[in-house]
Amino acid sequence: MASINAARQWPRMSPRNPTLKRKDLMTTLSRRTFVALLAATGSGPLAYAGRAVFQQPDVKTKLMDIISDDLRNWEKHRSLLPMADAFHFLMRADLQKLETGRQEIHGDDMYALVQRNQSRPIESAEFEAHRLYLDIQYLISGEEFIALTPQQGLTVSKPYDESKDIEFYLKPPQYQKIAMNPGRFAVFYPEHAHLPNCHPNQPGPLHKVVVKVKLQSIKK
Numbered sequence: 001m002a003s004i005n006a007a008r009q010w011p012r013m014s015p016r017n018p019t020l021k022r023k024d025l026m027t028t029l030s031r032r033t034f035v036a037l038l039a040a041t042g043s044g045p046l047a048y049a050g051r052a053v054f055q056q057p058d059v060k061t062k063l064m065d066i067i068s069d070d071l072r073n074w075e076k077h078r079s080l081l082p083m084a085d086a087f088h089f090l091m092r093a094d095l096q097k098l099e100t101g102r103q104e105i106h107g108d109d110m111y112a113l114v115q116r117n118q119s120r121p122i123e124s125a126e127f128e129a130h131r132l133y134l135d136i137q138y139l140i141s142g143e144e145f146i147a148l149t150p151q152q153g154l155t156v157s158k159p160y161d162e163s164k165d166i167e168f169y170l171k172p173p174q175y176q177k178i179a180m181n182p183g184r185f186a187v188f189y190p191e192h193a194h195l196p197n198c199h200p201n202q203p204g205p206l207h208k209v210v211v212k213v214k215l216q217s218i219k220k
Contacts, residue, residue: 135212
């Protein structure tokens with residue numbers, strides 16, 4: 001009820017009202033209430049701690065807090081500092097010219113996959129998750145969203161393939177959407193089941209890089 005009442009009061013609490021700006025709402029309302037307010041008003045992304053998270057309007061599950069930011073801001077996230085070489089690779093001046101396929105960084109501990117493909121409707125694919133590696137997904141050109149949901153509790157559609165470090169899951173009824181624009185990256189750990197390369201409007205070409213980082217190689 002609090003969420004509904006807050007949404008009804010939005011015209012008086014909008015940024016157009018100088019007495020209460022949107023950033024003040026984050027401290028005044030609970031996260032759950034604020035998300036419901038945004039969904040009710042169609043106000044777009046919920047951004048906090050340098051992380052942008054898009055949510056389905058009807059999602060009632062808890063938001064997963066992941067790191068998604070402009071590549072220029074990667075050093076602001078302290079947990080990423082042990083993976084500095086991955087981000088230095090993504091900042092290469094010749095990144096757009098690299099051939100499709102695997103690019104070496106530190107052998108099997110850290111390598112990059114350069115991809116050129118078409119975005120797809122979310123209905124045509126399944127969620128995936130990894131056990132040995134985390135993903136740093138970076139978009140060079142194109143437009144996509146990456147669907148996100150907790151790995152725990154999902155229904156397995158294809159059992160874990162150890163040689164490829166991947167397991168597939170059926171799409172759950174509820175999930176988040178991470179908006180990806182050129183120059184933006186997102187980090188996915190094993191607990192983050194994700195479905196990349198989804199088109200937000202119409203199918204189109206995607207040019208992206210996925211850096212694979214072995215979890216055991218990350219220095220604390």
